[in-house]
Amino acid sequence: MIMAFAGTSCFAQQPAVKNKMSLVIIARSYQDHIVLRYDPTSPILLYQANKFGFIVEKANFIPGISFDKLTFTAITGSPFIRWNEQKWRTALSKDSTKADLIALAMAYTDPSTATGDLLKNGLNSLMEEKNNANMRYGFAMIAANRSQVAAEGLALRVSDSAVTPGITYVYRVRINQPIQNPATDMAYVKVTCQNFNDQYLKNDKVVKIVEDDGAVTFSFPESSEYYAFSAERSDNDGASYQKRTNTPVLNFKPTGYEGSTDFAYRDTSLTNYKKYHYRILVSTVFADELVLAEFEAIPRDKTPPPAPFLISAIHVKPGEVELQWEMTGKPVADLKGFMVGRGISENGNYNQISKGILPIASRKFTDTGFDPLGPNYYLVEAVDTAGNSSRSYPAYVTLIDSIPPAEPVISSAKIDSTGKVTIKVKPNTEKDFMGYQLLKANAREHEFSVVTETFKDSLGRTTFMMNDSTTLNTLTKNIYYKVIAFDTHFNQSAPSKIIELTKRDTIPPVSPLITGFAVNDTSVVIRFANSSSEDAVRNILLRREKAGDKFDTIFLNSDSRIIRFIDAKIVGGRTYEYAMVAKDDGGLFSKISKSIQVKTLLNNRIPKPKLEGNYDLQNKKISLSFVVDDRLKNRKLKVELYKRSEINSAWINFKTIDYEKGKIFQDDPEKGQKGMIYTIRLTDENQNSSNFSNELKLKF
Numbered sequence: 001m002i003m004a005f006a007g008t009s010c011f012a013q014q015p016a017v018k019n020k021m022s023l024v025i026i027a028r029s030y031q032d033h034i035v036l037r038y039d040p041t042s043p044i045l046l047y048q049a050n051k052f053g054f055i056v057e058k059a060n061f062i063p064g065i066s067f068d069k070l071t072f073t074a075i076t077g078s079p080f081i082r083w084n085e086q087k088w089r090t091a092l093s094k095d096s097t098k099a100d101l102i103a104l105a106m107a108y109t110d111p112s113t114a115t116g117d118l119l120k121n122g123l124n125s126l127m128e129e130k131n132n133a134n135m136r137y138g139f140a141m142i143a144a145n146r147s148q149v150a151a152e153g154l155a156l157r158v159s160d161s162a163v164t165p166g167i168t169y170v171y172r173v174r175i176n177q178p179i180q181n182p183a184t185d186m187a188y189v190k191v192t193c194q195n196f197n198d199q200y201l202k203n204d205k206v207v208k209i210v211e212d213d214g215a216v217t218f219s220f221p222e223s224s225e226y227y228a229f230s231a232e233r234s235d236n237d238g239a240s241y242q243k244r245t246n247t248p249v250l251n252f253k254p255t256g257y258e259g260s261t262d263f264a265y266r267d268t269s270l271t272n273y274k275k276y277h278y279r280i281l282v283s284t285v286f287a288d289e290l291v292l293a294e295f296e297a298i299p300r301d302k303t304p305p306p307a308p309f310l311i312s313a314i315h316v317k318p319g320e321v322e323l324q325w326e327m328t329g330k331p332v333a334d335l336k337g338f339m340v341g342r343g344i345s346e347n348g349n350y351n352q353i354s355k356g357i358l359p360i361a362s363r364k365f366t367d368t369g370f371d372p373l374g375p376n377y378y379l380v381e382a383v384d385t386a387g388n389s390s391r392s393y394p395a396y397v398t399l400i401d402s403i404p405p406a407e408p409v410i411s412s413a414k415i416d417s418t419g420k421v422t423i424k425v426k427p428n429t430e431k432d433f434m435g436y437q438l439l440k441a442n443a444r445e446h447e448f449s450v451v452t453e454t455f456k457d458s459l460g461r462t463t464f465m466m467n468d469s470t471t472l473n474t475l476t477k478n479i480y481y482k483v484i485a486f487d488t489h490f491n492q493s494a495p496s497k498i499i500e501l502t503k504r505d506t507i508p509p510v511s512p513l514i515t516g517f518a519v520n521d522t523s524v525v526i527r528f529a530n531s532s533s534e535d536a537v538r539n540i541l542l543r544r545e546k547a548g549d550k551f552d553t554i555f556l557n558s559d560s561r562i563i564r565f566i567d568a569k570i571v572g573g574r575t576y577e578y579a580m581v582a583k584d585d586g587g588l589f590s591k592i593s594k595s596i597q598v599k600t601l602l603n604n605r606i607p608k609p610k611l612e613g614n615y616d617l618q619n620k621k622i623s624l625s626f627v628v629d630d631r632l633k634n635r636k637l638k639v640e641l642y643k644r645s646e647i648n649s650a651w652i653n654f655k656t657i658d659y660e661k662g663k664i665f666q667d668d669p670e671k672g673q674k675g676m677i678y679t680i681r682l683t684d685e686n687q688n689s690s691n692f693s694n695e696l697k698l699k700f
Contacts, residue, residue, distance in 0.1 A: 053079035226282035471535035509533035531582035
């Protein structure tokens with residue numbers, strides 16, 4: 001079966017023409033006759049065809065001669081005219097199974113239908129008539145595709161019996177009117193007279209099958225050979241089939257979209273591991289259904305078990321790491337057991353270290369094969385009987401290692417005329433060496449701050465040369481540096497000898513500027529522009545209550561990309577004054593910026609909790625417990641956990657958990673930290689929140 005368009009390059013004999021076609025035509029050959037189906041491509045062309053009819057002509061195909069040069073003669077019955085009302089009624093009485101489609105074709109192409117006054121409502125009337133014409137045209141084409149009788153009644157389907165088997169013919173069709181443009185007003189199709197093979201579309205491999213949990217999804221590409229499909233299923237090994245689609249399924253595309261799409265169907269409520277047989281029948285414009293594919297599919301369990309919760313991973317002895325986990329939620333009947341994996345990075349590959357699958361009741365595992373000099377990450381994987389699995393969140397184990405690296409040796413240090421500092425260090429040779437921290441201060445007796453870190457990257461590389469920069473126009477004459485070495489377990493060496501470099505700096509930084517704010521019942525959002533000074537290393541946000549004596553530092557910002565701060569440590573109804581100062585790398589502060597006053601909103605919050613906790617020196621774990629007001633005992637509460645490493649750092653919301661009375665939450669100290677400050681806030685099922693709890697300060 002072939003579809004051809006007027007003036008297109010469907011055949012080698014026809015040159016390509018970009019003009020829009022008036023008609024399209026396809027042909028299907030049988031042993032003793034050839035059936036032609038053609039359509040006008042617009043409502044106005046259908047109207048003209050209904051009025052004047054179609055001329056269908058035939059010629060013998062001659063290789064090497066273009067179609068328009070062949071000698072054509074009209075086939076018997078030309079011109080073919082839309083049936084009159086009597087023929088339609090006769091057809092309706094004879095074909096009750098397709099009566100609705102026949103009636104549809106008859107009604108929506110009735111030329112006597114009154115149009116009315118098209119200009120009665122101006123452009124609205126014209127637009128409405130255009131939409132109605134498109135609708136009538138669309139329904140008429142659907143009826144012709146679904147019913148042979150409807151297609152014949154619309155003169156869109158004809159049969160030519162004056163054919164000889166084995167002979168190739170060329171047919172052309174046109175509306176029975178004078179030809180304006182032969183390239184667009186006539187459509188051609190070439191066809192050889194031979195017996196029709198109703199299995200010519202069958203291709204079981206064209207179907208893509210996805211076997212899901214209790215469902216089967218299949219899809220196949222669109223084709224000019226068909227426009228819709230029906231799905232059938234057999235539950236008895238193909239002995240009988242039942243329709244799964246009440247009507248043929250169309251494949252709609254957005255207006256203007258010309259790309260290819262797939263037909264698809266999803267069959268649900270199936271029994272896992274039962275074999276089902278399927279058959280796909282595709283609808284053609286010859287108003288029949290042909291078999292496209294037959295295949296088998298078996299739904300399979302693909303629902304993984306709940307993920308385990310890895311409670312702890314602790315280096316309990318020099319050669320042992322102990323893992324403990326639990327399963328939350330409802331038990332699953334098909335749980336098979338657990339596997340334990342270990343890797344060298346949190347998001348990298350994990351190798352199974354448990355022998356086979358651990359029993360369902362297992363909740364502990366001891367690893368004796370970890371790398372004592374490298375990073376060790378663990379996870380636990382739950383596996384069901386179908387092979388589905390789910391993983392816990394990874395846990396990093398801090399190995400017990402108290403031997404620090406050797407004291408670093410600074411081999412050279414210099415500052416150039418632009419204030420750039422270059423420091424070189426003699427490489428440490430420890431196997432577990434990880435890198436350096438470069439610290440600096442403006443005086444030997446001052447506290448040194450970290451300038452940069454040279455910890456190993458993902459490829460295990462580090463550097464032994466560190467860079468810094470400082471302004472030369474400063475009141476501080478000298479700048480001081482020292483280096484500390486770290487191993488992979490974050491043991492730190494004694495600091496190197498202090499190196500003194502001379503600099504000068506006389507100009508304080510430009511003041512930052514508060515540019516705006518927003519306030520709600522829980523926080524104040526301060527927007528600001530950081531200091532424009534090149535040597536500014538800190539932008540400091542200050543706050544005090546109205547009429548207060550002095551400002552308190554609430555945020556230290558060393559990242560110029562950060563231009564706002566959320567102050568969540570407020571009390572509703574109070575008035576606060578905010579201002580900013582900047583600090584440069586020479587220790588100079590700018591003038592205090594112009595301040596703003598913000599009155600916070602009163603809030604109606606649930607009672608705030610109390611936070612308690614301690615640090616276990618042996619296990620190196622932080623344990624937190626929560627005391628909640630009895631008035632909240634029937635609420636579904638969540639606990640938002642916040643922490644910061646020092647009093648001037650920003651709060652970080654690092655975890656939100658469901659509240660359970662008496663349950664202890666454990667946290668690992670951050671790398672290199674000597675203390676941590678915690679606070680919490682409650683939220684209930686209605687998204688109401690409490691004020692923040694007390695601040696819990698822990699030293700390690």
